[in-house]
Amino acid sequence: MSTQMVRSPVNPEQLNLLQEVFDQACAEHHIDKASPDAEALALILVNSLQKGSGDKDRLAALAETLARSR
Template sequence: MRSQPVRRPVGPDQLSLLQQVFDTACNQYQIGKDTPDGEALAVILVNSLQKGMDEKEALASLAETMAHSR
């Protein structure tokens, strides 16, 4: 059996952090929130946070990397 990666639930403070990083990245890199790129960014940010990446700077850096690779 393959073990599943640990995913922690997202609390209100973390949700607020995700929203800030997502909104900033969408504005800064001209990503439409309802576009496939916006949806992919949201999924990547949530998954990364659930796996333990919970610092704003790290999430913002991840968003920047994704924006430049699209």
């Protein structure tokens, strides 16, 4: 039996935060928003936010780390 973390839905304010962090990371690291790298970045950011990491600085740091490691 597996334990699954409950993820909360994303509200409009959080969606705006995600979009801002995503856009900034894509611009700074020249990531095409239609690329698989961008899709992976977006999924990880959404999952992190849903698991409780809703702080802009934490999300931006995560995006920076992910963008540099691609």
